Amino acid sequence: MSVSRRPVAWPSAALAALLAAGCAPLATPGAMPPVTRVDRILVDKSDHRMIVYRANRPLHMFNVALGAGGLAPKVRQGDERVPEGRYVIDGRNPRSAFHLSLKISYPTPAQVAAARALGIDPGGEIMIHGLPNGRGRLGAAHRRTDWTSGCIAVTNEEIEWLWRAVPDGTPIEIRG
DSSP states (O other), X not given: OOOOOOOSOOOHHHHHHHHHTTOOTTOOGGGSOTTOOOOEEEEEGGGTEXXXXXXXXXXXXXXXXXXXXXXXXXXXXXXXXXXXXXXXXXXXXXXXXXXXXXXXXXXXXXXXXXXXXXXXXXXXXXXXXXXXXXXXXXXXXXXXXXXXXXXXXXXXXXXXXXXHHOOTTOEEEEEO
16 A cells, blocks of 8 residues: 655745744754743644644644554544544653653544444544654654554654643644
8 A cells, every 4th residue: 555645835824824933844843942832733634744833823843754544534443544633632651662652632522422323443542652662763754654553753852842842731633
């Protein structure tokens, strides 16, 4: 199965907003002040981008790898897709099989009900995480293909920054 990759072109309005806010699209996360706290996360699956905000201003943009099951919304356990909807960061795992992970509150009660109506398991344990333990040397090269089981992957350096900047309870919206 081949996985289509993200387009190279950026929506100009989104890029302009980031630049106007003083947020370079590929800035080094470590360059941001350690006291910066994120209050909202937006993931655009079609662009393979995650933007974190503070007071409705974009702070940083991350290029991400997604689930190996394609860009359609998650429906069931094992489909390797990233869900779509509004969630919160509701936990963290410092002992993850990946270099740190932030848990996303998928599935919502409505998604559980929809899955039950179909007689399927909606899955769970959707995370924002770093690279598999022992594979940190891959760095940004991991973004060349979508490889997760339905999670959102960033580099180890980026997840370390997110770990410090994103408190539990932070809203996250994932769009197709």
